[in-house]
Amino acid sequence: MRTGAEPAGSKTYSITQLSEEFSVTPRAIRFYEDRGLLHPRREGQTRIYSQRDWVRLLLILRGKRVGFSLAELREILDLYDLGDQQTEQIRLTLVLARNKMVALERQRQDIDQTMAELGTACTYFEKLLAERGLDPEAAIAAPRQRRARTA
Amino acid sequence: MRTGAEPAGSKTYSITQLSEEFSVTPRAIRFYEDRGLLHPRREGQTRIYSQRDWVRLLLILRGKRVGFSLAELREILDLYDLGDQQTEQIRLTLVLARNKMVALERQRQDIDQTMAELGTACTYFEKLLAERGLDPEAAIAAPRQRRARTA
DNA sequence: GGTGACGTTGACGTTAACGTCAACTGGTCA
DNA sequence: TGACCAGTTGACGTTAACGTCAACGTCACC
Numbered sequence: 023m024r025t026g027a028e029p030a031g032s033k034t035y036s037i038t039q040l041s042e043e044f045s046v047t048p049r050a051i052r053f054y055e056d057r058g059l060l061h062p063r064r065e066g067q068t069r070i071y072s073q074r075d076w077v078r079l080l081l082i083l084r085g086k087r088v089g090f091s092l093a094e095l096r097e098i099l100d101l102y103d104l105g106d107q108q109t110e111q112i113r114l115t116l117v118l119a120r121n122k123m124v125a126l127e128r129q130r131q132d133i134d135q136t137m138a139e140l141g142t143a144c145t146y147f148e149k150l151l152a153e154r155g156l157d158p159e160a161a162i163a164a165p166r167q168r169r170a171r172t173a
Numbered sequence: 174m175r176t177g178a179e180p181a182g183s184k185t186y187s188i189t190q191l192s193e194e195f196s197v198t199p200r201a202i203r204f205y206e207d208r209g210l211l212h213p214r215r216e217g218q219t220r221i222y223s224q225r226d227w228v229r230l231l232l233i234l235r236g237k238r239v240g241f242s243l244a245e246l247r248e249i250l251d252l253y254d255l256g257d258q259q260t261e262q263i264r265l266t267l268v269l270a271r272n273k274m275v276a277l278e279r280q281r282q283d284i285d286q287t288m289a290e291l292g293t294a295c296t297y298f299e300k301l302l303a304e305r306g307l308d309p310e311a312a313i314a315a316p317r318q319r320r321a322r323t324a
Numbered sequence: 325g326g327t328g329a330c331g332t333t334g335a336c337g338t339t340a341a342c343g344t345c346a347a348c349t350g351g352t353c354a
Numbered sequence: 355t356g357a358c359c360a361g362t363t364g365a366c367g368t369t370a371a372c373g374t375c376a377a378c379g380t381c382a383c384c
Contacts, residue, residue, distance in 0.1 A: 038330075048331085053372060067332055067379075081290075088283045089240045092371075101294055109305055116298040119291050126288050130281060132239045137277050139232075140270050143252055147267040154260055189360075199361085204342060218349075218362055243341075 034063075035071040044079055054082060057092045059099060089129065098122065185214075186222040195230055205233060208243050210250060240280065249273065 037048045054060050055069075059082055062069040071079075078099060085095045101115050188199045205211050206220075210233055213220040222230075229250060236246045252266050 036330085047373080049374085050372060052332090057371090068330085069332090084283050084287060086371095087240075087280060088287055089238075098291075101291075109302070112298055112301055116295060116302070119295050119298065123288055123291050123295070126284050126291075129238060130284050130288075132235050133277050133281050133284070136235060136239055137274055137281075140249075140252075140274050140277075144267060144270050144274070147263055147270070150263055151260070151267070187360080198343080200344085201342060203362090208341090219360080220362090237341095 032073055034073075035076060037069050037071070040071055040076070040079060044083060046083070051079070054079070054092065058096050059092060088126065094122075183224055186227060188220050188222070191222055191227065191230060195234060197230075197234065202230070205230070205243065209247050210243060239277065245273075 035043075037051055040046075041048045041051055051060065052069075055062065060071075060075055060078055062071045062075055064070065081099065082092075082095055085098065086092075090098065097118060101119055186194075188202055191197075192199045192202055202211065203220075206213065211222075211226055211229055213222045213226050215221065232250065233243075233246055236249065237243075241249065248269060252270055
């Protein structure tokens with residue numbers, strides 16, 4: 023009962039609960055805290071994560087997939103944290119957010135181009151296979167497992 | 174005059190030409206070669222890059238922005254290299270390409286979501302500023318320079 | 325009172341993608 | 355001849371994002 027800022031009955035998570043739900047290791051979660059991306063409550067030694075932390079972790083992982091570094095993600099998450107900030111601070115934050123959006127927009131263009139190229143490559147391969155009288159659909163995609171927990 | 178496979182008059186590039194055109198260091202370009210992403214001709218010691226190498230470098234850099242690792246990019250670039258491959262090889266390649274596309278599709282969804290969130294955040298900030306009677310457009314975005322050569 | 329399960333803090337190891345530096349080669353221009 | 359490029363090959367350094375391992379605490383349970 024330190025701050026009592028939480029709605030008292032709000033759901034909380036242990037570190038392993040979070041780690042299993044999001045398929046990341048506890049080590050990673052602690053690391054994010056070390057880098058200032060998460061600030062869980064403490065009960066004695068052990069960390070206790072709130073709903074807010076849950077959302078933050080979601081945003082972190084999505085951000086990583088999008089290509090943000092942890093440092094950048096910290097900046098972004100801080101955007102959501104401004105309470106009664108100074109005007110100048112808000113203005114800077116706004117600039118930051120807009121910059122991020124510009125970068126993302128460009129990245130999406132890159133993705134579109136790459137997908138287009140891969141697409142034409144695919145149809146080319148399919149044509150090749152068809153010429154040899156083979157069914158392109160026979161090529162079954164193996165589910166690329168990548169750092170899944172063995173659990 | 175090793176293979177003579179090039180159209181003889183086709184344009185070529187030195188390593189610094191390429192590095193300046195794409196704003197990467199020569200070191201990086203050599204590194205990509207070391208990892209099997211580029212295979213420039215040699216004239217004695219020095220590397221000579223063809224149009225094909227130019228395109229490859231373009232694809233490499235775009236791929237990196239999209240989040241591919243160099244190892245993955247090597248796989249992708251090899252897609253463009255199959256000459257008279259075996260059928261099974263083509264089939265595998267097709268699978269690979271399709272997998273890449275699935276991954277990219279998901280990534281684009283991530284980007285869209287992130288942009289949406291940043292967008293609402295922006296409008297919120299703008300509202301905040303407006304409430305204080307300030308012009309949100311006064312927030313001028315500084316051009317985020319990131320690893321630009323100092324030249 | 326021992327033995328797991330779950331948690332903690334260091335400290336060190338690892339991989340990717342280069343940067344940095346040193347030492348060398350080969351042309352070219354004054 | 356000597357200085358100055360542009361290029362080369364090692365070899366080592368660096369940063370990010372964790373993994374791995376050791377040593378410890380603590381609670382419930384049998």
